[in-house]
Amino acid sequence: MSKVIVTSAYPELTGLVLDSAAKLKMKVIVVEAVLEEALEKVSHLNELYTVDAIISRGATAELLKQTFSLPVLSLAPSEADVLLALAAAKNYSPQIGYFSYPNLMDQEFLIKVRKILQIEIKHYSFRNIRELTAQMEQAHHDGCEVTVGGGQRGALLARAFGMESFLIFSSLSTIVSALEGAREIVSHRQKKRDEEERQQRYILEKGLVAHYTFNDLVGPTLQATITKAIQFSKSEGTVIIRGESGTGKELFAQSIHNESPRKNGPFVAVNCASLPDNLLESELFGYEEGAFTGAKKGGKVGLFALADGGTIFLDEIGKMSQDLQARLLRVIQTRELRKLGGEKNIPLNVRLIAASNEDLYAAVAEGTFRKDLYYRLNVLNLHLLPLRERKEDIMDLVDHYLTRYEHTHGSKPNLSPEFESALQNHDYPGNIRELENILERYLVLAGNNKPLSEGELFSFFPELCSEVSIKKDLGQSSLNKDNPVKPNEEFPLSVYPGTLEDMETQLIKALLLRYEGNKTQLAEKLNISRTTLWKKLNSNALLNKK
The missing domain is CATH 3.40.50.10660 (PrpR receptor domain-like)
Structure with missing residues (x-):
C-alpha cells in the first residue's frame, strides 16, 4: 500500500496533521523529528513501504529533497x-x-x-x-x-x-493544502502503477517477453562483444547485429532489451524472411477494418504498435522488399506509423534492433538494400563470429548446455573422449544452434548416462565423421590398405535432407569412417574406381574442409 510521510517539527503540528488527514480520509505516517534524525526515520520507512510523497518544511525538507527522488511537498509556514x-x-x-x-x-x-x-x-x-x-x-x-x-x-x-x-x-490552511497535493500525487502514481501492471499482464499473455540476458551468453571470446552490447543497452540508438544463422543474434537482441531502460516493456521479434511481402506489411503496421479483401473485422494491431514502449527485433531485414524498406524508413524517420487503410498517424515509442546474416553494406552496393535505410539503421553495430572462428568456446558451450540439462533432468551425462574430440574439431555450419541440436540428439540416444560406443557415434552423427576420418586417413599405423577392414554393419547410416551434393557428402563421410579410411574397399563398395572416389573426396572437400 502506498504511503505519505509527514515530518513534524513539534507536537502541535503532529496533532494538526493527523486531524486534517482524518478529515480528508487520508492515511499518513507522521515522523516527529527534524534534520538527520528525520532523514534516518524516513529512509527506514521508505524501505518498508511504497512511499509516494513526503511532506516536510524548512531545512529538513531541503535535506530530504537532496536524498530522495520522491516528491517533497512544502509545509513551510507563511x-x-x-x-x-x-x-x-x-x-x-x-x-x-x-x-x-x-x-x-x-x-x-x-x-x-x-x-x-x-x-x-x-x-x-x-x-x-x-x-x-x-x-x-x-x-x-x-x-x-x-x-x-x-x-x-x-x-x-x-x-x-x-x-x-x-x-x-504552520497554519491549518498550509497543512491542508500540502495534504491535498500529496493525495493527488498518490492518485497519479497509483494509476501509473496500475497501468504498468496491466501492460505487464498483457505482455505476458501475448508472449511479448525477452527471456534471455547477458548471463546466458557463454564463451571467453564473446566478452568484448558482450561489453559492447551492454554499452548499447544504455542507448536508444538503432542496433544492427550481423552474423551467420545460429550465432545467437536474437539472444543478443533480447539481452540488450533486458539490460535497457525498456526492460519492462514488450519485446517483439519478427523474421522478415518467413512471411511474404503483403502479409509482412500487415503484420508490421496493422490494418483497419475493410482495408483489403479478407481483412478481419475490427482490423489488426500491428507488431510495431504492440512493441510500443519496448523493443522490436527485425531478423533477416535484408530479405525485406524495397517497397517495405521505404515504408520502414518513414516509420524510423517520423516515429509514426499509419495502418493499412488508415487515415491518421499513430505516434510510436519503439527501439529498433535489426539483424542480418548477410552483409547489408554489400547489399547496398548491389542495389538490393536501400542506402538511406542502411544509414538510418547503422547507428550501433555488432558482428557475431561463427562458431568455427571461436572454437575455444565450444567446450564451455557444451558444459553450459549439459549443466542446464542437469538442472531439468537431475543428471549430467558423460561424454566419451571420441565424441568430445569430434565436437571440438567440427566446423559447425549451423553454428551454436547446430551444436545444441547435436548435444540434444546425444542426450536422447545415450540414455541412462551411458556413453555411446564408437560405432554408434559414427552412425548417429554423420556430420562429425569427417573430423575423425581425416585423422585416421592422414597416416595412423592401424590403417593399412593391404589389410582389409571388416566394416561395422551393425548400425544404419543417417542422412539429413539437403541438396544431392550435401547428402552424397554425408554418405561418403560415414562410409569412409566405417572403412577406417581404406579407399580401396570403399571404392569397391560403391562400385566406382579409386580415381572417381578421389575426385568426389576433393570436390566435396571432405579432407580439407575447415
Missing part, C-alpha cells in the same frame, strides 16, 4: 506565521535570533519585519544539526535572549544555552 512568532518573541525580549534554512528571500523578509516591529533581528542559517548547534551557541554569545525557528530541536538547544524559544507554527 510570512504571516513567521511574523506572528517574531512578534510574540519581541514581547519577551527585543534581542531576537531568527533561525532558518539559508534563503535569499529571508533577507528581504527580515528587512520588512525589522521596520514593522522596529527592532533588530539577527539571522542565523543552518543546514543540519551540527550547524544548528553552532549557530545557537553563536546567538548566545551575540547576546540573544530569545530565538525563533529551528523546530523542537532548536527550542531544546536554545533553552540549554539559557535562551527562551518560540516555535513557528
Whole structure:
C-alpha cells in the first residue's frame, strides 16, 4: 500500500496533521523529528513501504529533497506565521535570533519585519544539526535572549544555552493544502502503477517477453562483444547485429532489451524472411477494418504498435522488399506509423534492433538494400563470429548446455573422449544452434548416462565423421590398405535432407569412417574406381574442409 510521510517539527503540528488527514480520509505516517534524525526515520520507512510523497518544511525538507527522488511537498509556514512568532518573541525580549534554512528571500523578509516591529533581528542559517548547534551557541554569545525557528530541536538547544524559544507554527490552511497535493500525487502514481501492471499482464499473455540476458551468453571470446552490447543497452540508438544463422543474434537482441531502460516493456521479434511481402506489411503496421479483401473485422494491431514502449527485433531485414524498406524508413524517420487503410498517424515509442546474416553494406552496393535505410539503421553495430572462428568456446558451450540439462533432468551425462574430440574439431555450419541440436540428439540416444560406443557415434552423427576420418586417413599405423577392414554393419547410416551434393557428402563421410579410411574397399563398395572416389573426396572437400 502506498504511503505519505509527514515530518513534524513539534507536537502541535503532529496533532494538526493527523486531524486534517482524518478529515480528508487520508492515511499518513507522521515522523516527529527534524534534520538527520528525520532523514534516518524516513529512509527506514521508505524501505518498508511504497512511499509516494513526503511532506516536510524548512531545512529538513531541503535535506530530504537532496536524498530522495520522491516528491517533497512544502509545509513551510507563511510570512504571516513567521511574523506572528517574531512578534510574540519581541514581547519577551527585543534581542531576537531568527533561525532558518539559508534563503535569499529571508533577507528581504527580515528587512520588512525589522521596520514593522522596529527592532533588530539577527539571522542565523543552518543546514543540519551540527550547524544548528553552532549557530545557537553563536546567538548566545551575540547576546540573544530569545530565538525563533529551528523546530523542537532548536527550542531544546536554545533553552540549554539559557535562551527562551518560540516555535513557528504552520497554519491549518498550509497543512491542508500540502495534504491535498500529496493525495493527488498518490492518485497519479497509483494509476501509473496500475497501468504498468496491466501492460505487464498483457505482455505476458501475448508472449511479448525477452527471456534471455547477458548471463546466458557463454564463451571467453564473446566478452568484448558482450561489453559492447551492454554499452548499447544504455542507448536508444538503432542496433544492427550481423552474423551467420545460429550465432545467437536474437539472444543478443533480447539481452540488450533486458539490460535497457525498456526492460519492462514488450519485446517483439519478427523474421522478415518467413512471411511474404503483403502479409509482412500487415503484420508490421496493422490494418483497419475493410482495408483489403479478407481483412478481419475490427482490423489488426500491428507488431510495431504492440512493441510500443519496448523493443522490436527485425531478423533477416535484408530479405525485406524495397517497397517495405521505404515504408520502414518513414516509420524510423517520423516515429509514426499509419495502418493499412488508415487515415491518421499513430505516434510510436519503439527501439529498433535489426539483424542480418548477410552483409547489408554489400547489399547496398548491389542495389538490393536501400542506402538511406542502411544509414538510418547503422547507428550501433555488432558482428557475431561463427562458431568455427571461436572454437575455444565450444567446450564451455557444451558444459553450459549439459549443466542446464542437469538442472531439468537431475543428471549430467558423460561424454566419451571420441565424441568430445569430434565436437571440438567440427566446423559447425549451423553454428551454436547446430551444436545444441547435436548435444540434444546425444542426450536422447545415450540414455541412462551411458556413453555411446564408437560405432554408434559414427552412425548417429554423420556430420562429425569427417573430423575423425581425416585423422585416421592422414597416416595412423592401424590403417593399412593391404589389410582389409571388416566394416561395422551393425548400425544404419543417417542422412539429413539437403541438396544431392550435401547428402552424397554425408554418405561418403560415414562410409569412409566405417572403412577406417581404406579407399580401396570403399571404392569397391560403391562400385566406382579409386580415381572417381578421389575426385568426389576433393570436390566435396571432405579432407580439407575447415
